[in-house]
Amino acid sequence: MADLVESGAWTPEKVAAFRAGFYEFLKYVVINSKDTGGLTVMADNIYFAQQRFLDSVFDGLSEDVHDFKALKSRQLGISTISRALALFWLGVHPGLQGAMIFDTDSNKEVARAEITTILDNLPARFGFPGKKSENRYGLRLSNDSFLRFMSAGVRSNRSSGTLGRSSGLNMVWASEMCSWENPEGIVSLRQALSDKYKDRLYIWESTARGFNDWYRMWQDARADSLTQRTVFIGWWAREDQRFVKGSKGFDLYGLEPPTEGEQEKIDAVRDQYGYEVDQEQLAWYRWKSNPIAADDDEFDGEGEESGYLQQDQPWTEDEAFIQTGSQFFPADKLTQITKETVTDNYKPYYFVPATEFVYMQVHPALNRRMTQLKVWEEPDEHGHYVLSGDPAFGHNEKNDRSALQVLRCYADCVEQVAEFASPNFQPHQFAWVMMSLAGWYKNSRLIIELNGPGEAMLREMQQLPAVIQRGYLRPVAEELGLKNIFSNVRHYIYTKTDSMGAGHVLHLKTNSSLKVTIMERCRDFTSTGRLIIHSRDLIDEMKTIRREGDKIEAEASNKDDRVFSMAMGLRAWEQAERMALVSQGKTRAVENAKKQFTLADQMALLNKMQIESFFKRKIATRRNLAADLRRNTWRYR
Secondary structure (H helix, E strand, C coil), rough: CCCCCCCCEEEHHHHHHHHHHHHHCCCCCCEEEEECCCCHHHHHHCCCCHHHHHHHHHHHHHHCCCCEEEEEECCCCCCHHHHHHHEEEHHHHHEEEEEEEEEHHHHHHHHHHHHHHHHHCCCCCHCCEEEEECCCCCEEECCCCEEEEEEEECCCCCCCCCCCCCCCECCEEEEEHHHCCHHHHEEEEEEEECCCCCCCCCEEEECCCCHHHHHHHHHCCCCCCCEEEEEEEEEHHHCCCCCCCCHHHHHCCCCCCCHHHHHHHHHHHHHCCCCCCCCHHHHHHHHHHCCCCCCCCCCCCCCCCHHHHHHCCCCCCCHHHHCCCCCCHHHHHHHHHHHHHCCCCCEEEEEECCCHHHHHHECCCCHHHHHHHCCCCCCCCCCHHHHHHHECCCCCCCCCCCCEEEEEECCEEEEEEEEEEEEEHHHHHHHHHHHHHHHHHCCECCCEEECCEEEHHHHHHHHHHHHHHCCCCHHHHHHHCCCCCCCCCEECCCCCCCCCCCEEEEEECHHHHHHHHHHHHHHHHHHHHECCCCCCCHHHHHHEEEECEEEEEEEECCCCCCCCCHHHHHHHHHHHHHHHHHHHCHHHHHHHHHCCCHHHHHHHHHHHHHHHHHHHHHHHHHHHHHHHHHHHHHHCC
């Protein structure tokens, strides 16, 4: 077996040889199958779902990628085929240090028994390495590859961080990541993995179950096409999950054509994964959604889907991570926004802080991981802007990133035009970033969260204009043309909603009550379409926000700094900017129309406004004269 594939980097030729050997191996793999009710040969029962998973792995290996994340529905056989692949990998490569890791001890023992069954039933003529030794920690094959059986645990405890410690690994199969309540252990495990060994293989597979550590691993993998691959395998990928035409199940659940909602999901599967869900499969899914339909009733196609069903049997990866709790932002609205306004068409930048503001540099980012600032719309000299910043550990101790939103303000809505997020900036450096963007967008109002490092950030923002305009940095600022960049920058003044006059406190220091208030308003503007979002990262954070009583925050250890900075920006727009724009009639449609005007159009509009203004003054004058005449007439009666 060791000579099956050549050593060195994985190429399409090497993958083809390995693939052929693996399918030959499956002809001798015998497992206990719950579907066939006894021992069965795996090669005779490969589902389309399993083939889809294997194709993804082999395609990735052909590009020398060795880290795979598989998001799946339940009961697709992905765990079974993954165990076989991992065992074959150990048999082909002598001396590997491998691990199979499970959520619970009971699942670990089930897998151990299955691996033992496979090894015991392999014929000697196949030449696969047999068991050399075995203990409670794992087993060693005759080629000196060692396979550990490990349990991550479904709740945190004092030993959580020991997962993977003192264990250098170059092959891992990790199962049901969604149930691992062990973030410290995951970090420890990933540190134990080799990223140099040519024949490494790491497979992580799981259902979803909300926005947990598995969700973050999935998102990271989606963003890293260089070293990782992702594959989603929905319920539709198992071909026998259907009611065939003419069966009682089809007559009850399959006669009605797809509803509008069902057709949207069918279209999404076709567009995203190239698979067409047919009516027989739809009938099976309807039964899963509503299994208590009476035999003498016709199914109307409108069965209720629980959040748990959508997590266990999702159509798409977005549906898989749906929350079962009280999701704060409406999921359907976030989906609509993603389709209509979210875009990856932005200009990426990153900042290089220095010892002084004037020496800080901004460069175009070469890739997504370098990107700190995303700009969807550059400054418009006629625009009004709000910049809202939440420094790291500002409103929430879990949020270790500084986040900033730039919003263009209109009378009827706000539009996200730029977004900054990074964990690598100290408060004074984040203040420099915010002030530099304020100087770039010019006519802007600033609002920041003062809790935590926010006060240090505010002090830097207050002192910086003086140092630039009158202090020791003035010569450099004048040389660089930066002396007057803060001339149109204004600070937000906090005013209580029920106050009859303007406040006297700068910016925002949130408490639990105020946070609920501004987050509720953020949800209002999101639902009504008054907030136009372009950031995919912001939408991803909004999906994780849930409400439990008076606490509104990201689920588990997810981040909500982008969301909170957006909520603050909306507060500043509504309280400090909107009414002036309303009185000026500066709606988004009007402002966008102006951009399309030629010089002749602008002159015509100016003349029209001047004429209208002239006649309005004349009408007002006549009304005043008429009113005076009525008063004088009344006086002499």
